[in-house]
Amino acid sequence: xxxxxxxxxxxxxxxxxxxxxxxxxxxxxxxxxxxxxxxxxxxxxxxxxxxxxxxxxxxxxxxxxxxxxxxxxxxxxxxxxxxxxxxxxxxxxxxxxxxxxxxxxxxxxxxxxxxxxxxxxxxxxxxxxxxxxxxxxxxxxxxxxxxxxxxxxxxxxxxxxxxxxxxxxxxxxxxxxxxxxxxxxxxxxxxxxxxxxxxxxxxxxxxxxxxxxxxxxxxxxxxxxxxxxxxxxxxxxxxxxxxxxxxxxxxxxxxxxxxxxxxxxxxxxxxxx
Numbered sequence: 001x002x003x004x005x006x007x008x009x010x011x012x013x014x015x016x017x018x019x020x021x022x023x024x025x026x027x028x029x030x031x032x033x034x035x036x037x038x039x040x041x042x043x044x045x046x047x048x049x050x051x052x053x054x055x056x057x058x059x060x061x062x063x064x065x066x067x068x069x070x071x072x073x074x075x076x077x078x079x080x081x082x083x084x085x086x087x088x089x090x091x092x093x094x095x096x097x098x099x100x101x102x103x104x105x106x107x108x109x110x111x112x113x114x115x116x117x118x119x120x121x122x123x124x125x126x127x128x129x130x131x132x133x134x135x136x137x138x139x140x141x142x143x144x145x146x147x148x149x150x151x152x153x154x155x156x157x158x159x160x161x162x163x164x165x166x167x168x169x170x171x172x173x174x175x176x177x178x179x180x181x182x183x184x185x186x187x188x189x190x191x192x193x194x195x196x197x198x199x200x201x202x203x204x205x206x207x208x209x210x211x212x213x214x215x216x217x218x219x220x221x222x223x224x225x226x227x228x229x230x231x232x233x234x235x236x237x238x239x240x241x242x243x244x245x246x247x248x249x250x251x252x253x254x255x256x257x258x259x260x261x262x263x264x265x266x267x268x269x270x271x272x273x
Contacts, residue, residue, distance in 0.1 A: 002268075003232050004030040004056070004231040005029055005231060006031040006032050006033055006056070006232070006233045007029055007233065007234050008061060008234070010035040010061060011235060011236065011246045012246065013247035013252075014247070015247070017040065017050075021050055021053040028264070029055065029260075030055070030056055030231065031050075031055050031056030032056075033060065033099070034057055034059070034061070034092075035061055036060045036061060036062045036063055036085045037063065038063075038081075038088055043091035047091075047092045047093060056094070058230070058231050059098070059198055060088070060096055060099060062081070062085055062098070064105070065078035065082070066106065067079065067100070067103075067119070068116040068117070068120035069103070069110070069116075069119070070116065070119065075119060075123055079126050079127060082098075082100065082130070083127070085098060086131050086136055087134070089136055090136060095135065095136060097137050097138070097170075097172075097197060098136060100127065100138050100139065101140065101148060101151070102120065102148035102149065102150035104147050104244070105244070107145065108149050109149060121160065124138070124166075125164055128166035128168055132168050136168070137168045138166075138169045139170050139197050139198045140157050140161060140171055140172060141174065141200075142172065142177055142181075143174075143177055144180040144181050146180070147177075152181050153181050153182060154171070154191055154192050155191070157171045157192070158192065170198075171192050171195045171196050171198075172198040172199070172200065173188060173192060173199060173200070175214050175219060176202040176203070176204070176214075179204045179214055185214070186218040186221065186222040187222070189222040189226065189228075190222045194227070198230055199228065199231075199232055199233065200232075200233045201232050201233065201234055201263070202234065202235050202236045202237070202259075203216075205239075206236060206243070207236055207259050208236055208262035208266075209234075209262065209263040209267065209272060210262060217272050232267060234260055234264075237256070238252035238255040
């Protein structure tokens with residue numbers, strides 16, 4: 001199956017969106033997962049830039065806010081951010097998926113894991129209700145345990161989505177995170193089934209597809225088996241310390257574009273292994 005290919009814009013760091021769009025258009029990508037930085041551009045500006053470059057907006061990824069924080073004020077600010085992000089998504093048009101996840105960098109509960117899970121469920125219910133009013137869908141992104149203490153596996157995500165109980169909430173699985181957490185990533189994709197609404201890809205070292213040891217042939221076959229019709233969103237990052245700083249030095253951008261070119265070539269020419 002020929003799939004559309006997108007790239008997470010956060011991997012370009014602080015580069016202006018117009019320059020990111022220039023680069024991705026030159027690399028012949030189909031679209032983006034747009035960083036939800038509401039201070040960097042308006043919805044109208046972002047939509048025009050991407051439209052001018054024939055790039056589709058597949059999804060939005062959020063700023064790092066904490067929907068599970070035990071402090072109600074912090075949690076309330078996070079819910080408010082997601083509501084504004086959803087309003088932004090609605091203004092963009094095209095009904096892009098909006099990603100939602102635990103606070104990146106917080107790897108244990110401040111008080112109780114059970115309490116924070118409950119708070120996360122309640123907060124996502126509020127966010128999902130606002131999304132529903134705008135005819136938008138959320139995807140719960142599954143992160144590895146070294147990035148977040150909530151929802152680390154496909155099974156966790158399936159339970160979480162059931163507990164939230166909203167028809168407009170689905171699952172986002174990522175090959176890189178599954179490489180850490182899943183004993184059988186392809187099976188995790190199959191078990192997500194029709195609740196898998198988005199798929200991220202980078203190899204086991206978060207470099208280009210083919211530079212690590214992930215079995216992408218099995219994962220793509222699993223996507224076909226469940227009838228996944230969405231894009232493959234590439235989320236490679238340049239090598240070096242501090243994985244949350246995408247552009248680390250003068251070589252980072254060259255590495256990133258090399259990884260994107262290699263991954264695109266392998267996916268478009270069926271050369272994954």
